[in-house]
Amino acid sequence: MKIKRNLLYLFLLAGAFLMAVPFIWMLLTSLKAPDEVLTIPPKLLPSVLNFKNYSYAFAAAPFGIYFLNSFLVTAVSTFLQVVTSALAAYAFARFEFRGKKILFLLFLGTMMIPIEVTLVPNYIILKNLGWLDTYMALIIPWAVSVFGIFLMRQFFISLPKELFDQAQIDGCTHWQILWKIVFPISRPVFITVSVFSMVGSWNSFLWPLIMTSSESMRTVPVGLAYFSFEYATRYHLMMAAALFATLPVIIVYFFAQKYFIEGIATTGMK
Amino acid sequence: MKRIILLMMSAAFLFSACGVSSKKLKLTFWHAMADPKDKVLLGLIEDFEKQNTDIKINAQYVGNYDILLQKLMASVGAGNPPDIAQVYENWTTRFKEENVILPVSDWLEKDKESKKDLADIFPVFIKNNSYDKKMWTFPFNKSIYVYYYNRSLFKKEGLAAPKTIPEFLSTCTKLTKRDSSGKTIQYGFGFRANIDVFAIFLYMNKGRFFNEPETRSVFNDETGRDTLQFIVDLVNKYKVAYYTKDYLDNDFGAGRMASFFSTNPHRSYLEPGLSFPLGVASLPAGKIKAAPIAGTNIAVFSKKNSTKERESACWKFIKWMSSIENNVKWAIGTSYLPIRRSALESPLMIEHLKKKPLDLVGIEELKTAVTDPRVKCWQEARIYIGEALEKALLGKSTPQAALDEAAKKIDALLARE
Amino acid sequence: MKKNENILAYAFIFPAALVIIVFHIFPTLYSWYISLFDWDLISKTKEFVGLANYSKLFSDPDFLKSLLNTVYFAAGTIPLSIVIAFTVAYGLSRKIKGLSFFRTVYFLPVVTSVNAVAMIWLWIYHPDAGILNWFLGLFGVSPHKWLLDPVLAMPAVILMSIWKSLGYNIIIFLVGILSIPGEYYEAAQIDGASGFQIFRHITLPLVMPAIFFVSLVSLIGSFQTFTQIYMLTPEGGPLKSTMVIVYYLYQNAFVFFKVGYASAISFIIFLIIFTLTLLQNRFWGEKIDYEN
Numbered sequence: 001m002k003i004k005r006n007l008l009y010l011f012l013l014a015g016a017f018l019m020a021v022p023f024i025w026m027l028l029t030s031l032k033a034p035d036e037v038l039t040i041p042p043k044l045l046p047s048v049l050n051f052k053n054y055s056y057a058f059a060a061a062p063f064g065i066y067f068l069n070s071f072l073v074t075a076v077s078t079f080l081q082v083v084t085s086a087l088a089a090y091a092f093a094r095f096e097f098r099g100k101k102i103l104f105l106l107f108l109g110t111m112m113i114p115i116e117v118t119l120v121p122n123y124i125i126l127k128n129l130g131w132l133d134t135y136m137a138l139i140i141p142w143a144v145s146v147f148g149i150f151l152m153r154q155f156f157i158s159l160p161k162e163l164f165d166q167a168q169i170d171g172c173t174h175w176q177i178l179w180k181i182v183f184p185i186s187r188p189v190f191i192t193v194s195v196f197s198m199v200g201s202w203n204s205f206l207w208p209l210i211m212t213s214s215e216s217m218r219t220v221p222v223g224l225a226y227f228s229f230e231y232a233t234r235y236h237l238m239m240a241a242a243l244f245a246t247l248p249v250i251i252v253y254f255f256a257q258k259y260f261i262e263g264i265a266t267t268g269m270k
Numbered sequence: 271m272k273r274i275i276l277l278m279m280s281a282a283f284l285f286s287a288c289g290v291s292s293k294k295l296k297l298t299f300w301h302a303m304a305d306p307k308d309k310v311l312l313g314l315i316e317d318f319e320k321q322n323t324d325i326k327i328n329a330q331y332v333g334n335y336d337i338l339l340q341k342l343m344a345s346v347g348a349g350n351p352p353d354i355a356q357v358y359e360n361w362t363t364r365f366k367e368e369n370v371i372l373p374v375s376d377w378l379e380k381d382k383e384s385k386k387d388l389a390d391i392f393p394v395f396i397k398n399n400s401y402d403k404k405m406w407t408f409p410f411n412k413s414i415y416v417y418y419y420n421r422s423l424f425k426k427e428g429l430a431a432p433k434t435i436p437e438f439l440s441t442c443t444k445l446t447k448r449d450s451s452g453k454t455i456q457y458g459f460g461f462r463a464n465i466d467v468f469a470i471f472l473y474m475n476k477g478r479f480f481n482e483p484e485t486r487s488v489f490n491d492e493t494g495r496d497t498l499q500f501i502v503d504l505v506n507k508y509k510v511a512y513y514t515k516d517y518l519d520n521d522f523g524a525g526r527m528a529s530f531f532s533t534n535p536h537r538s539y540l541e542p543g544l545s546f547p548l549g550v551a552s553l554p555a556g557k558i559k560a561a562p563i564a565g566t567n568i569a570v571f572s573k574k575n576s577t578k579e580r581e582s583a584c585w586k587f588i589k590w591m592s593s594i595e596n597n598v599k600w601a602i603g604t605s606y607l608p609i610r611r612s613a614l615e616s617p618l619m620i621e622h623l624k625k626k627p628l629d630l631v632g633i634e635e636l637k638t639a640v641t642d643p644r645v646k647c648w649q650e651a652r653i654y655i656g657e658a659l660e661k662a663l664l665g666k667s668t669p670q671a672a673l674d675e676a677a678k679k680i681d682a683l684l685a686r687e
Numbered sequence: 688m689k690k691n692e693n694i695l696a697y698a699f700i701f702p703a704a705l706v707i708i709v710f711h712i713f714p715t716l717y718s719w720y721i722s723l724f725d726w727d728l729i730s731k732t733k734e735f736v737g738l739a740n741y742s743k744l745f746s747d748p749d750f751l752k753s754l755l756n757t758v759y760f761a762a763g764t765i766p767l768s769i770v771i772a773f774t775v776a777y778g779l780s781r782k783i784k785g786l787s788f789f790r791t792v793y794f795l796p797v798v799t800s801v802n803a804v805a806m807i808w809l810w811i812y813h814p815d816a817g818i819l820n821w822f823l824g825l826f827g828v829s830p831h832k833w834l835l836d837p838v839l840a841m842p843a844v845i846l847m848s849i850w851k852s853l854g855y856n857i858i859i860f861l862v863g864i865l866s867i868p869g870e871y872y873e874a875a876q877i878d879g880a881s882g883f884q885i886f887r888h889i890t891l892p893l894v895m896p897a898i899f900f901v902s903l904v905s906l907i908g909s910f911q912t913f914t915q916i917y918m919l920t921p922e923g924g925p926l927k928s929t930m931v932i933v934y935y936l937y938q939n940a941f942v943f944f945k946v947g948y949a950s951a952i953s954f955i956i957f958l959i960i961f962t963l964t965l966l967q968n969r970f971w972g973e974k975i976d977y978e979n
Contacts, residue, residue: 112907127349163866514814
């Protein structure tokens with residue numbers, strides 16, 4: 001039994017190591033001198049720790065503004081996604097209304113459309129709204145998460161009906177039920193949806209690339225493109241930038257993961 | 271939390287509101303100049319704005335050239351293009367057909383000094399920017415292909431840069447090294463598996479991609495076939511060349527390949543990272559000496575509510591950038607080719623070339639410059655010809671069959687233009 | 688009361704519906720409309736060609752190749768990813784120490800951007816300086832040109848994609864396994880069932896819905912795969928060996944500017960995903976009902 005358990009740890013650790021190898025290399029490369037990046041045989045450790053790669057990478061493009069934009073866009077769109085998803089999910093879970101099934105299918109159907117398909121029409125729509133190269137273009141089209149609606153609906157359905165009946169007898173409106181009663185007991189689901197929204201929004205690349213042009217509107221992932229150009233990719237700088245671009249998501253995930261697993265568990269997706 | 275969001279929003283609002291002055295004429299300039307070239311460009315723009323206080327140039331790095339074209343097409347389609355942008359010649363073919371750019375010759379004809387300026391610009395650039403006797407765009411960041419080599423490896427073998435194709439082959443052979451197990455550890459030559467290497471050898475063999483009015487493929491003729499066969503032989507028969515899809519800098523820097531072709535401004539990125547002295551020479555000669563031109567031009571886009579002021583401000587900027595003084599600054603800062611002859615006589619340039627004599631190679635090569643086709647479907651054609659090269663290299667198809675297949679696809683596109 | 692509820696429901700759905708209709712449904716319909724035209728994005732007139740784009744598609748070898756490649760990608764990614772994820776999730780469910788550490792590490796690739804991690808994988812696959820060939824070399828395996836080799840390029844992309852999405856699948860499976868009531872296991876042990884029998888007859892069937900969910904999401908994902916192809920194998924790989932359907936769509940729309948043709952492809956993608964979803968729903972739906 002003991003041996004079996006140790007084998008299990010060995011297996012899990014080996015797997016974790018394999019999963020982490022790319023990140024370890026990311027970290028090591030970000031500290032290397034340019035001529036140490038691609039050597040034969042591969043050189044694992046930098047000879048000197050070049051911390052100045054970070055400051056150089058940060059200064060190569062206006063990353064200060066990019067970070068501010070990314071934080072703002074991610075915060076606002078995550079907030080909007082959670083609110084709109086909760087409202088829609090509540091309606092789909094609790095109300096009987098005409099066209100419910102069709103609407104739900106229509107919503108789910110949009111999950112099947114790759115973003116590349118709608119890029120051109122959306123560009124024209126945003127132009128006509130006068131939103132190109134503004135925060136509106138980065139936030140509003142992504143103010144809804146169909147996946148979020150799906151997850152929350154699953155959860156709301158699983159809640160006991162008496163909870164809602166009792167609340168209505170006590171004179172609560174549906175708005176109050178959602179935010180005063182359902183919200184506090186659905187924390188894991190809300191956190192799960194938030195994390196998914198946040199990750200999607202933070203890492204979004206093609207959309208901001210096409211919909212914005214000015215320096216003051218661009219986001220962090222777009223900034224990474226600065227390190228790859230017609231002659232070469234400056235790996236050491238790119239990895240330094242990729243690392244500080246990824247760090248915020250990793251930190252948030254680390255703190256949210258406890259709820260995360262609960263969030264998925266409670267949605268009946270088991 | 272709410273307060274933080276509010277704070278961030280207001281901070282961001284301040285950011286976007288900065289630097290907007292209602293009096294100034296604002297021009298948007300879309301470019302693809304990444305760090306550190308963008309710093310040279312921004313420096314020049316700053317100078318321009320100091321001298322022309324009524325104009326503000328809003329230079330925006332939109333991404334690499336592929337993304338630049340995508341964004342230009344989308345913005346033209348949606349009716350809000352930038353005022354000026356970098357464009358390749360085959361893009362211009364599209365844009366002029368739809369009348370979405372304004373020909374620069376409209377101003378050139380009115381501008382008295384411009385006659386003199388025009389005579390000073392290298393004719394190859396004028397020709398390449400002209401369509402139906404009209405000059406539509408203006409040369410901007412022009413470059414030319416040269417031969418890069420590892421001087422310490424060449425020195426070890428007592429070799430100089432090859433002047434002809436036979437010399438090129440023997441040089442590659444001498445510089446290819448194998449270890450005791452027979453594994454090649456050093457190649458004489460390296461290239462990226464795309465159309466560019468084929469184009470370079472094709473031009474020096476006196477071949478062309480299309481017939482004169484550019485209506486039909488000719489790159490699959492005997493010259494084209496021999497050219498492709500030669501490239502395939504370098505890799506598969508003589509085993510003296512190496513190819514990749516990735517960039518070549520790292521392989522070259524690590525001594526994995528002794529030489530490669532690239533454009534002349536590559537020198538300024540490459541040289542600082544190398545542990546050995548860099549050599550630059552003109553391309554070896556085939557049947558003729560020929561070096562392809564690369565790089566883009568500036569176009570002025572037409573706009574719905576355009577004013578005379580906007581258009582003449584665009585022209586003013588283009589003209590200012592191409593003045594001897596500024597062209598010299600641009601060429602020195604980025605190692606792009608100067609576009610006018612008299613730039614070469616400027617004391618600053620002479621000084622620079624003394625310090626960086628390698629930059630002279632590209633300038634010398636201008637005498638034998640050739641230019642790429644300008645057909646609308648060039649983007650697509652490049653991919654098909656690149657595929658033909660790959661097929662031949664992998665032995666999936668003979669050079670002739672691979673080129674014929676590409677030619678058939680491309681001719682179908684040309685028929686529609 | 689009923690009417691009131693109708694209005695209330697619509698009001699709750701309104702914000703989500705507005706965004707979805709304006710920025711997702713309408714553009715999709717518009718792109719289907721464009722699929723009936725020949726258009727390059729900038730010409731002022733769109734030439735109506737009827738269904739010509741569709742008939743061209745089915746005689747276009749590149750399109751058929753991209754379809755096959757997508758199927759290859761899905762077949763290479765999904766079963767393997769499910770098996771690995773399930774195994775790891777099963778291991779993680781055995782009351783082990785350091786669970787949150789493992790969860791974080793395995794999930795890390797999911798939260799990072801594909802653009803950034805693809806750069807790392809370019810290095811892993813580098814023919815000379817890459818760690819994969821170096822590692823294989825330790826066992827005497829001769830080096831391969833991974834992304835340059837038409838046979839190996841797709842497996843290389845598949846491997847990276849499995850790595851990227853593994854954590855997501857692990858979490859879903861872990862949740863599924865953990866939510867199986869302990870009594871089931873106890874009862875089975877009393878009956879003298881072996882470890883494998885318990886796995887086969889209790890764990891596996893009860894996690895079936897999770898497997899269904901993961902395979903559906905992965906299948907949809909396969910038909911939307913783009914970024915890792917674009918980053919790892921520009922131009923769709925050696926001899927188009929990694930050109931999946933969305934990449935072909937992208938190339939037609941944004942490199943060749945054949946917007947009508949690209950829109951026709953987008954409609955086909957939708958049809959395929961839609962059909963697959965229905966089929967899978969029917970096949971698996973019955974099975975799940977039975978198990979429960």
